[in-house]
Amino acid sequence: MFTRWLKIDPAKSALILGPRRAGKTTYLKQNFPEYHYITLDDMDYLNWAKRDPKGLINSLGPKVIIDEIQRRPEFTVAIKYGIDEQNKIFFLTGSSSIGLMDTSADTLAGRINLYHLPTLCFGEKEGPANHNIFDDELNPVELQNATRALNMAVKYGQFPEILSAKNETEKAGLLKNYRDTYFIRDVMQLSNIGNVDGLLSIFLHLVRSIGSHLEISNFAREAGLSHATTKKYLDVLQQAQLTFRLYGYQYGPAKRLIKSAKTYFIDNGIIQSMSLNVGEGQLLENFVVAEIEKRRRLGQIDTDRLYYYQSSAGRKIDLIFEAHGFIHAIEIKNTSKPSLRDIKNLKDFKTQSRQPVRCYLFYNGPEYMNIDDIKLIPVGALCRGW
Numbered sequence: 472m473f474t475r476w477l478k479i480d481p482a483k484s485a486l487i488l489g490p491r492r493a494g495k496t497t498y499l500k501q502n503f504p505e506y507h508y509i510t511l512d513d514m515d516y517l518n519w520a521k522r523d524p525k526g527l528i529n530s531l532g533p534k535v536i537i538d539e540i541q542r543r544p545e546f547t548v549a550i551k552y553g554i555d556e557q558n559k560i561f562f563l564t565g566s567s568s569i570g571l572m573d574t575s576a577d578t579l580a581g582r583i584n585l586y587h588l589p590t591l592c593f594g595e596k597e598g599p600a601n602h603n604i605f606d607d608e609l610n611p612v613e614l615q616n617a618t619r620a621l622n623m624a625v626k627y628g629q630f631p632e633i634l635s636a637k638n639e640t641e642k643a644g645l646l647k648n649y650r651d652t653y654f655i656r657d658v659m660q661l662s663n664i665g666n667v668d669g670l671l672s673i674f675l676h677l678v679r680s681i682g683s684h685l686e687i688s689n690f691a692r693e694a695g696l697s698h699a700t701t702k703k704y705l706d707v708l709q710q711a712q713l714t715f716r717l718y719g720y721q722y723g724p725a726k727r728l729i730k731s732a733k734t735y736f737i738d739n740g741i742i743q744s745m746s747l748n749v750g751e752g753q754l755l756e757n758f759v760v761a762e763i764e765k766r767r768r769l770g771q772i773d774t775d776r777l778y779y780y781q782s783s784a785g786r787k788i789d790l791i792f793e794a795h796g797f798i799h800a801i802e803i804k805n806t807s808k809p810s811l812r813d814i815k816n817l818k819d820f821k822t823q824s825r826q827p828v829r830c831y832l833f834y835n836g837p838e839y840m841n842i843d844d845i846k847l848i849p850v851g852a853l854c855r856g857w
Contacts, residue, residue, distance in 0.1 A: 473494070473591065473595065473596045473631060473634075474598070474599070475494065475498050475513075475588065475591070475595065475694065476592065476595055476599065476769055476771070477498065477586060477588050479562075479584065479586055480584055481503070481560075482560075483560070483583065483584055484550075484554055484559075484560050484561045484562065484579075484582060484583040484584070485561075485562050485563070485584045485585070485586055485841070486540070486563045486564075486565060486579070486583050486584075486585050486586070487499070487562065487563065487564045487565070487584055487586045487587070487588050488564075488565050488566075488568060488585070488586070488587050488588070488712060489564075489566065489587055489588035489589055489736060490566060490589065490590065490653075490711065490712040490713055490714055490738070491566045491649075491653035491657060492590075492630050492631070492632060492649060492653060493588055493589055493590045493630065493631070493712075494564075494588065494591075495538075495564040495588050496510075496536075496564060496589075496616060498540055498562065498588060499536050499562050499632070499837075500536070503534070503536065504540060505534065506532075506533075506534045506535060506536045507531050507532040507534065507535045507536070508536045508537070508538070508564065509531070509536070509537055509538070510538035510539055511526045511537065511538065511543055512538065512539050512542070512548075513686045517542055517543060519662050520543045520546045520549075521543060521598070524543075524546050524548070524549035525552060526548070528549045528553040528557075528559075529549065529553060529557075531535055531553075531559070532544070532559075533557070533558070533559050533560065533561070534559070534560050535553075535559060535560070535561050536561075536562045536563075536564075537550070537561060537562070537563050537564070537578075538564050538773060539564065539565065540563040540564065540565050540571065541566065541568070541569060541571045541661065542661075544571045547563075547571075547578045547579055548578050549847060550578075550579065551578045551579055551582065554579075554582050554583075555582075561583070563583070566653075566657070566711065566712060567657075567658075567661050567662075567710055567711045567712065568712070568820065569611055569661050569662055569707065569710045569711070570708045572677075573593050575584065581751075587768035587769065588769075589712070589737055589738070589764075589765040589768055589769070590629040590630050590631070590737065590738040590740070590765070591629040591630075591631060591634065591761060592629065592766060592769070592853075592857070593617075593621075593624050593665065593758075593762055593853045593854050593855075594617065594854035594855035595629070595855070596634055597646060597854070597855055598855065599855075600771065600855055600856060600857035601855050601856075602840070602855065602856050602857070603856065603857060604766075604848070604852060604853060604856035604857065605799065605829070605831060605848075606844070607856075608839050608852070608853070609851075609852050609855075609856075611838075613740070613839075613854070613855075614837070614849060614851055614852060614854075615837070615851075616851065616853035616854075617851035617853075617855075618837060618849065619852030620849060620854070621851050621854075623639075624739075624753075624758070625739055625742060625754050625755060625758045626741040626754070627642045627646065627739070627740055627743055628640070628646075628740025628741065628742075628743065629644075629737040629739075629740070630649070630734065630738060630740050631644075632645055633645055633646065633736075633740055639656075640770040641706070643743070646740050646741075646743050646744035647746070648743055649740070649741075649744055650741075650744035650745065654674070654675075654713060654741060654744065654816075655667060655670060655671065657760050658670065658707055658708065658711050658713075661707075661711065662703075662707040662710075662711075662769075664704065665709065666696070666700075669694055669695070669696050669704065670704055672693070672694035672695070672696075673690065673694055673701065673704045673705065673708070674708075674745055675745060675747060676690050676693055676694060677705075677708070677714065677734055677736070678736075678742050678745050678747050678749060679749075680734070680815060681734075681735065681736075681742070681749065681753040681754075681756065681757050682733065682752075682753055682756050682757070683733065684732070685705070685716070685731060685733060685734050686731065686732060687701050687702055687705070687734045690705070690810045694849070695838075705734070709734075712737060713736065713737060714734050714735065714736055714737065714812045715734070715735055715737055715739055715761075715764055716732040716733065716735075717732065717733045717735065717777055717778055717779045717790070718731075718732050718762070718776075718778055718779075719731065719732075719778065719779060719780065720778035720779065720780040720788075720791040720805070720833040721778075730731065733779055735757050735760050735761055735764070736757055736761065737761055737764070739757055739758050739761065741752060742757065751805050752804075752805040755803060755805045755835065755850065756789060756803045756805075758850070759789075759790075759801075759803045759833050759850060759853070760777070760789065760790055760803070762800075762853050763777065763790065763792075764777055766856075766857055767792075771857040772792070772794065772856075773794050773795065774793055776792070776794040776796045777790060777791070777792050778790070778791040778792065779791060780820065786816045786820065787816060787817055788800050788801070788802060788816055788817065788820055789801055789802050789803045790802075790803070796827065797826075797827050797828065797829050798824060798826050798827070798828045798829070799828075799829050799831065800817055800820050800821065800828055800829070800830045800831070801830075801831045801832075801833065802814070802816065802817055802831070802832045802833070803832075803833045803834075803850075804832060804833070804834045804835070805834075805835050806834055806835060806836075807834070807835050807836045807837075808836070809832060809834045809836070809840075809847055811843075813832060813834070814830070814832055814842055814843065816843045817830040817831075817832065817845050818830070818843060819847065821844075821845075829846075830844070830845040830846070831846050831847075831848055832845060832846070832847045832848070833843070833848050833849075833850050833853075834847055834848075834849065834850065835849075835850055836849050837849060837851075839852070
């Protein structure tokens with residue numbers, strides 16, 4: 472449906488990870504129509520892969536797409552045979568890394584490239600990325616158009632099917648269906664979770680806790696689950712590509728750092744599907760953090776990991792990452808009129824850091840500004856940005 476920003480090397484086998492309904496299959500079929508396609512969602516192929524994996528590999532052509540490989544991680548042993556002995560090229564997709572990454576690392580190391588295809592970035596459906604978010608400025612007309620589209624993006628997210636829906640009623644209905652099938656049922660099946668109420672409770676508590684520290688003991692108590700079960704459920708949601716974590720930045724100026732994690736959803740549509748009243752500030756924070764994480768996964772932001780920062784004195788910064796010799800410090804504010812108070816923590820962090828720092832404030836406003844060497848960026852400027 473859309474021309475995605477992901478670029479993969481056609482000459483080498485690959486594993487593409489991403490949440491269900493993010494468009495992995497569509498992407499591969501559009502870009503590699505000559506490849507033989509099978510999916511392990513098809514019980515016939517799944518049973519064949521269990522019963523005679525080498526025979527299945529032998530029956531396929533020299534170039535193959537295998538969908539939902541996480542349903543049979545052991546099948547990668549046969550895929551290794553196909554790569555080594557038959558010079559085949561495989562494009563594998565997985566909507567969960569449960570049991571998959573360990574198996575792939577053992578059997579396919581050096582033989583495949585690993586890629587991520589999240590839901591669409593804001594503006595990706597409009598065309599290729601056309602500016603650097605942190606260094607360039609969108610022209611006023613593009614920025615105005617992006618700002619008009621922002622509310623729908625923040626509310627309903629960027630799943631391809633949601634972007635193609637005709638109206639808000641259709642978007643909401645699709646997301647509720649996603650919740651009951653891909654977000655709940657599939658996760659339960661893949662991870663052998665039997666407590667649907669417990670899993671749903673974890674989802675709901677995560678939605679309420681966006682931007683807060685993840686205290687597993689509190690989640691366990693509120694969900695009525697054991698500490699071990701709660702940790703398992705939280706890990707499963709991350710492995711299913713639905714959530715991701717930020718850990719405390721460990722190289723900042725403070726002597727003591729809070730190192731517990733914060734959890735965010737990879738797409739705001741997942742939040743909307745839970746039908747909870749969520750604060751506008753939380754929605755905006757999740758949206759901006761997820762948009763930057765998507766670009767990191769696509770390789771457009773050259774950093775290994777995103778962090779948050781909180782000092783022992785209580786100074787908080789929403790997002791930290793290191794790239795090109797600089798620390799990038801980012802605050803996110805749901806305001807159209809930022810004040811000096813909104814940039815105070817950024818200024819303090821920059822003053823005390825021993826490394827060069829670039830500071831940014833993403834805010835809900837119409838124009839770029841600069842206050843005390845801190846760049847203020849409208850959230851709409853994420854549109855088609857890399």
